[in-house]
Amino acid sequence: MAGDPRGSEEQWCLAVPRREAEAARRRLIEEGILDRRRKPRPEGDVVFLPVTEGIAGAVRCELETFPERIRPPRHELVGGIAIMQDDDPKGAEMLLASRPSLHTVLLPESSVEGEYRTRRFRVLAGTPTTRTRVIEYGLRFDVDLALAYFSARLATERQRILDVMEEGERVLDMFAGVGPFAITLAGKAGVVFAADLNPAAVHLLVHNGALNRRENIIPMLADAGALARIGLAPFDRVIMNLPLAAPQFLETAAGLCRDGGTIHLYALQEEEGECLPRIRAVTAGSVTERMVRTYSPGKWHAVYDIVVERDGT
Ligand code: SAM
Numbered sequence: 308m309a310g311d312p313r314g315s316e317e318q319w320c321l322a323v324p325r326r327e328a329e330a331a332r333r334r335l336i337e338e339g340i341l342d343r344r345r346k347p348r349p350e351g352d353v354v355f356l357p358v359t360e361g362i363a364g365a366v367r368c369e370l371e372t373f374p375e376r377i378r379p380p381r382h383e384l385v386g387g388i389a390i391m392q393d394d395d396p397k398g399a400e401m402l403l404a405s406r407p408s409l410h411t412v413l414l415p416e417s418s419v420e421g422e423y424r425t426r427r428f429r430v431l432a433g434t435p436t437t438r439t440r441v442i443e444y445g446l447r448f449d450v451d452l453a454l455a456y457f458s459a460r461l462a463t464e465r466q467r468i469l470d471v472m473e474e475g476e477r478v479l480d481m482f483a484g485v486g487p488f489a490i491t492l493a494g495k496a497g498v499v500f501a502a503d504l505n506p507a508a509v510h511l512l513v514h515n516g517a518l519n520r521r522e523n524i525i526p527m528l529a530d531a532g533a534l535a536r537i538g539l540a541p542f543d544r545v546i547m548n549l550p551l552a553a554p555q556f557l558e559t560a561a562g563l564c565r566d567g568g569t570i571h572l573y574a575l576q577e578e579e580g581e582c583l584p585r586i587r588a589v590t591a592g593s594v595t596e597r598m599v600r601t602y603s604p605g606k607w608h609a610v611y612d613i614v615v616e617r618d619g620t
Contacts, residue, residue, distance in 0.1 A: 316372060318345065319365040320355040328354040345370040379405055385452060385459060386439035388413055391431060399431035410434045413452070423505040424456040424484075424549070446490055447518050455508035456484045461548070461573075464599060464610065465491040468546070468571060472496065476543040479563055481531040481556060486512035486524070488546045493521040500542075502527040502534060531556050534563060541565035550575040550608055554585045561589035561615050570613040573599065577606050592616035 319342075323331040328347070335341035335356060345357035348370050355368050380398035382389040387410040389402055399412035411433040415426045428437055437453035443462050450457040465488055472478075475497040480489040483501035485508055493499045493516075501524055503509050509528045516524045529537070531549075545560045547553040550573050560570050574582050579596070586594055592614030599608040 315369050316345070317367055317369050318342065319358045319361045320348075320368045320370065321358055321362070321365055322353045322355055322368075325349065325352050325354055328356065332356055343373075345372055377401070382412070384409075385450065385457065386441040386448075387411065388437070388439045388452065390415060390428075390452075394431070396431050399433075403432045410439070411436055413437065419456070423508065425453060425505075428453055443487065444491070446487075448485055448487055448490070448515050449511060449518065450485050451507065451511065455505055455511055457487070460600060461487070468492060468544075469495055472544065477540070478544045478546070479534070479539070479542040479560075480546040480548075481534065481560060482547065482549040482553065483512055483526070484508050484548075486515045486526075488548060489524055490515055490519050490521055492544075492546070493524050496523060496544075498523045498525065500525045500527060500539065502529040502531055504528065504530050532559060535559050539563060541568065543568045545570045547571065548573045554582050557585055557589050561617075564615040566615060566617055567592075568615050570611075570615060572611040572613060574609050574611065575602055575606060576609050579609075582609070582611055586611060586613055590615045591618065 321331065332341060335358060340359045340362065342357035342359045347357065348355045355370065357370050358365055379402050380391055380393060380395050382391045382402060387408055389409055389412045391399060391412055391414050394414055403409050403412055412431045413428040414431050416429050417427040419426050438451040441448045441450055441459060443459065444466060469491055472492060472495050474495055478492050478496045478499040480499060480501040483489045483503045486501060489499045489501035489512065501512055503512065506528055509526050512526050542564050545564050547556060547560055547570060553572055554574055557572065564570055572582065576582065590613055595612045597610055599610050601607045
């Protein structure tokens, strides 16, 4: 009865005595001929084991099919939003129905682009919005994926830096976005200066600072390249998370960091040590390089922890 709506189908089976069924099942797995899509069927003293071909002793019989495991389409989660990779509205509806925490499924219509590092999106399912709330290590971030950059992928990186920080440090986040580094580090810092040139990002940064009751963040609508001219006192730690272009701002960062202070430089690179010549132009201090995550074949995000030592440079 092929294609039975109840989910059973006629196929090849081996009838084996019940007490030998388990051993026979294992042997068939080893031989690669157990049909794992069908359920074995006990009947009296025998068990019918499904096999993939008409081997010696096999008979035709009807067996139930295991329900197919439905895999959700590929996606990345940002708070209540799922970002899918394929234009699949049915998959989007299925995804939305499968997770009560989701309110929207989006499809990117551009890559991360422009100075503000944002993407354009189309709504595939759910509430038509690009705004959502992300909870990261107990902190709340309101983000708008179309207006300002946000990625949850550096969440553990933010915690790593929080762990190595001393209480009361002066921190500068040169490319702060909606504030995930600034707000995380403000939990331990004396003060965090957080700059971004995207007004929408700074707006959300101010909002997120208040949302998390951080009162030691100074948000700045500013170009990182201009920070040296503002007359800021030296910092203990500088965060540089603008992977495509941050190395260009290293000189400014080193100038703003105290001797013995640390810069965390995030860079997109194709070769180990790619940023070292630029780093060596601004410091003689120790440099540690680590891979944070792969980006595309042959490209990865690296973080350089750089100690600023002016002597000898
Ligand atoms: N640090 C944030 C995070 O982890 O979510 C944002 C990182 S995002 C990759 C880089 C941010 O730098 C964007 O919000 C963009 O608007 C900002 N940006 C780009 N060029 C800048 C510049 N010259 N000065 C200040 N901010 C800049």
